[in-house]
Amino acid sequence: MRKFNELPDMEGDDNPVLAAGIADAAAIKELSTLAMRCGGCGAKVGATVLSRVMQRLPDRQRDDVLIGRNSPDDCAMLSVPEGKVMVQSVDYFRAFIEDNYTFGAIAANHALGDIFAMGAEPQSALAIATVPYGRERIVEETLYDVMAGALHTLEPTGAVLAGGHSSEGAELAFGLSVNGLIDPNKVWRKQGLQPGDAIVLTKPVGTGTLFAAQMRAKAKGRWIDAAIQSMLLSNQRAAECLQRYGATACTDLTGFGMVGHLIEMTKASAVDAVLIMDAIPLLDGALETVKAGILSSLQPQNLRLRRAIQDIEQVAEHPAFPLLFDPQTAGGLLAGVPNEYVSACIDELHVMGYPEALIIGQIEPLSSQQAPIRIN
Numbered sequence: 001m002r003k004f005n006e007l008p009d010m011e012g013d014d015n016p017v018l019a020a021g022i023a024d025a026a027a028i029k030e031l032s033t034l035a036m037r038c039g040g041c042g043a044k045v046g047a048t049v050l051s052r053v054m055q056r057l058p059d060r061q062r063d064d065v066l067i068g069r070n071s072p073d074d075c076a077m078l079s080v081p082e083g084k085v086m087v088q089s090v091d092y093f094r095a096f097i098e099d100n101y102t103f104g105a106i107a108a109n110h111a112l113g114d115i116f117a118m119g120a121e122p123q124s125a126l127a128i129a130t131v132p133y134g135r136e137r138i139v140e141e142t143l144y145d146v147m148a149g150a151l152h153t154l155e156p157t158g159a160v161l162a163g164g165h166s167s168e169g170a171e172l173a174f175g176l177s178v179n180g181l182i183d184p185n186k187v188w189r190k191q192g193l194q195p196g197d198a199i200v201l202t203k204p205v206g207t208g209t210l211f212a213a214q215m216r217a218k219a220k221g222r223w224i225d226a227a228i229q230s231m232l233l234s235n236q237r238a239a240e241c242l243q244r245y246g247a248t249a250c251t252d253l254t255g256f257g258m259v260g261h262l263i264e265m266t267k268a269s270a271v272d273a274v275l276i277m278d279a280i281p282l283l284d285g286a287l288e289t290v291k292a293g294i295l296s297s298l299q300p301q302n303l304r305l306r307r308a309i310q311d312i313e314q315v316a317e318h319p320a321f322p323l324l325f326d327p328q329t330a331g332g333l334l335a336g337v338p339n340e341y342v343s344a345c346i347d348e349l350h351v352m353g354y355p356e357a358l359i360i361g362q363i364e365p366l367s368s369q370q371a372p373i374r375i376n
Contacts, residue, residue, distance in 0.1 A: 089114035092175025104149025120180030127164030191268035203332025206286025208296030223285030253331030
């Protein structure tokens with residue numbers, strides 16, 4: 001048994017190989033003093049770096065956030081006002097643009113979308129950050145930039161950053177766990193659509209294909225700039241407007257695409273839906289990129305849901321058909337609005353800064369068709 005217990009020393013490697021893109025030359029030189037990067041809690045960003053970043057960020061407070069990030073305690077502590085309930089959601093994904101500040105702002109906006117889709121008021125958030133391996137100064141600046149961008153999005157909503165977790169990893173990724181407050185009798189859900197409701201979408205679609213094109217250097221700059229501005233547009237005021245006009249159900253359009261999210265709503269509400277293909281607002285350049293065959297890596301999985309569409313062979317010939325399955329980042333709200341109020345609702349959305357909000361279809365009674373979605 002000696003040979004299994006008295007093992008020879010492993011040969012050293014003065015220049016451990018790191019995967020391409022993990023670190024620049026200076027970082028590799030610094031990291032070469034370590035034979036490996038640890039996992040578990042050994043992968044956390046150092047306390048000194050984290051402390052410096054937190055000191056540089058503004059610390060907004062709320063009375064109902066009893067313990068936040070200005071305290072050394074292990075957890076945030078929140079209170080829920082009488083007559084309210086808490087809703088909670090989490091979103092986290094890899095960076096898809098090189099501007100860390102803007103990425104943080106978009107990621108926060110995406111995470112908040114679930115709160116607004118329920119009709120709730122954001123209360124607090126916990127950050128989840130993975131920062132690429134690097135020199136201490138670079139790690140600090142990366143973490144600061146992404147957190148500052150997230151706070152730029154959080155602060156106007158009234159929510160506070162109550163804490164979070166950070167670690168080192170192969171690439172930048174960021175997200176938030178977000179809490180919101182709402183009267184339990186006023187919660188929006190995906191169920192509740194009524195026959196006769198108009199289907200309203202508050203923002204255009206196409207982020208999946210456009211950023212797939214950007215990764216291939218096939219997207220025009222103005223297309224990406226417009227997509228970023230759309231992703232930075234908060235759904236908060238749109239949700240308030242939809243509430244005023246009696247929206248019956250709501251969701252935010254994200255990774256499952258238009259068809260995926262509409263299936264969830266029609267199934268929960270026991271109704272059918274009619275979409276008007278030419279009425280769906282599209283981001284500039286999205287038709288060009290799907291025509292070129294440039295699609296998100298999630299597209300094939302979303303496309304499996306095409307069985308929910310009636311007369312699929314005919315519909316699939318439309319040039320915008322692939323965009324029904326395009327995954328959205330920080331997409332708009334998809335809601336049912338009573339037909340008698342929808343025109344005024346759309347007019348107000350335009351005035352409030354959602355110029356591409358449109359009626360894209362209508363809800364119909366549940367039919368005998370297995371496929372709940374018809375497209376005109």
